[in-house]
Amino acid sequence: MSRLTPERTVELYRHVLRLLTDVGYDKLTMDAVAEQARSSKATLYRQWGSKERLVVEAIGALAPDPPTIPDTGSFRSDFIELQARTDDALESDDLALIPAVLHACRTNDSLAVSLHEHLVAGRVETLRELIDRAVARGEVAAGNPAIDFFAISLIGPAMLREVVEGVPSDPAYVLAFLDAVLIPALGITRPEN
Amino acid sequence: MSRLTPERTVELYRHVLRLLTDVGYDKLTMDAVAEQARSSKATLYRQWGSKERLVVEAIGALAPDPPTIPDTGSFRSDFIELQARTDDALESDDLALIPAVLHACRTNDSLAVSLHEHLVAGRVETLRELIDRAVARGEVAAGNPAIDFFAISLIGPAMLREVVEGVPSDPAYVLAFLDAVLIPALGITRPEN
Numbered sequence: 001m002s003r004l005t006p007e008r009t010v011e012l013y014r015h016v017l018r019l020l021t022d023v024g025y026d027k028l029t030m031d032a033v034a035e036q037a038r039s040s041k042a043t044l045y046r047q048w049g050s051k052e053r054l055v056v057e058a059i060g061a062l063a064p065d066p067p068t069i070p071d072t073g074s075f076r077s078d079f080i081e082l083q084a085r086t087d088d089a090l091e092s093d094d095l096a097l098i099p100a101v102l103h104a105c106r107t108n109d110s111l112a113v114s115l116h117e118h119l120v121a122g123r124v125e126t127l128r129e130l131i132d133r134a135v136a137r138g139e140v141a142a143g144n145p146a147i148d149f150f151a152i153s154l155i156g157p158a159m160l161r162e163v164v165e166g167v168p169s170d171p172a173y174v175l176a177f178l179d180a181v182l183i184p185a186l187g188i189t190r191p192e193n
Numbered sequence: 194m195s196r197l198t199p200e201r202t203v204e205l206y207r208h209v210l211r212l213l214t215d216v217g218y219d220k221l222t223m224d225a226v227a228e229q230a231r232s233s234k235a236t237l238y239r240q241w242g243s244k245e246r247l248v249v250e251a252i253g254a255l256a257p258d259p260p261t262i263p264d265t266g267s268f269r270s271d272f273i274e275l276q277a278r279t280d281d282a283l284e285s286d287d288l289a290l291i292p293a294v295l296h297a298c299r300t301n302d303s304l305a306v307s308l309h310e311h312l313v314a315g316r317v318e319t320l321r322e323l324i325d326r327a328v329a330r331g332e333v334a335a336g337n338p339a340i341d342f343f344a345i346s347l348i349g350p351a352m353l354r355e356v357v358e359g360v361p362s363d364p365a366y367v368l369a370f371l372d373a374v375l376i377p378a379l380g381i382t383r384p385e386n
Contacts, residue, residue: 023219024217024296024297026216026217026219026220027219096299098356099295099296099299100296102295102296102356103217103292103293103295105356106289112356116356116359120356124357145369145372149370149374152350152353152357152358152370153346153349153350153374154349156346156349157342157345157346159353160352163291163295163308163309163313164309164317164345165345176338177346179338180337180338180342180378182378184339184378185373185377
């Protein structure tokens with residue numbers, strides 16, 4: 001009974017996430033994964049036990065680690081650096097996964113935990129670190145109430161612009177939102193660059 | 194060949210939206226709708242032609258009209274009035290529909306148009322009216338760049354708090370976000386109430 005090699009496992013996870021983005025969690029079948037990955041359903045069930053486990057493992061294995069952002073001297077330029085270090089294609093594939101599994105998360109706790117842990121928590125933590133630095137620099141007052149809403153208020157502009165405005169989001173749009181809403185709310189004086 | 198009466202049609206639409214919220218668009222079947230509504234699949238296909246048409250019509254028929262908000266004298270109290278006039282249960286059922294159809298919208302234009310027209314556009318318009326009033330009152334400067342981001346930045350806190358923080362959103366949370374982020378960004382001086 002051979003198990004898949006690590007290389008083939010990563011390749012198979014890529015097929016899982018691509019299928020997930022295309023058809024959504026509910027319509028994803030082990031048959032389709034087996035076919036795309038040129039494996040067999042028996043192998044998939046032997047190694048992962050269930051579709052849920054396979055999807056949770058695939059998200060966990062392929063979700064990018066949060067990037068490390070060097071201190072660039074200001075909150076705004078740190079944020080621009082964050083955008084630059086987040087591979088565009090990966091980022092948008094990644095965000096496309098959220099709608100694909102969002103509804104299924106309502107009734108599937110493992111999936112919800114995996115989504116949060118691998119696609120949400122790391123991002124929130126990185127953003128929090130950028131804010132902590134801004135507080136340490138004196139750009140933002142430690143008790144500013146906007147701090148706690150920073151990560152959640154980026155979701156609409158980053159993920160759901162298409163639903164609201166019919167146009168996909170992009171880094172320039174998210175930066176315009178930062179400048180128009182979050183920087184003023186945080187009380188940051190816009191640097192001259 | 195009898196058609197459903199208007200009353201039975203509304204009742205059937207309610208079953209469609211409840212099923213949609215529970216199982217999502219992909220897993221919704223005409224069989225399940227027929228069973229819940231005590232109708233037959235033949236009747237459903239005769240009257241609506243397809244699952245897509247049935248869902249689009251159900252969303253269109255049952256989505257609430259945007260409430261009319263009296264001018265209460267300030268932007269913040271207008272917003273509180275908007276929250277009070279948006280039936281809580283309806284609002285949250287309504288917002289639960291968005292994740293249920295979001296992924297299907299990627300490949301289904303009629304569904305995307307219906308979602309936007311019935312669940313998004315009316316809300317955006319009402320919020321825009323509240324902002325226009327605030328501009329007319331002199332609370333907000335006409336060219337404030339936060340105006341264009343107002344509606345989209347409410348989505349994260351209102352719809353996706355559960356994914357980010359593991360706690361469902363509620364009107365108090367959205368109001369706290371308004372106070373911490375949007376009111377400062379709009380340059381509104383908080384009234385004394």
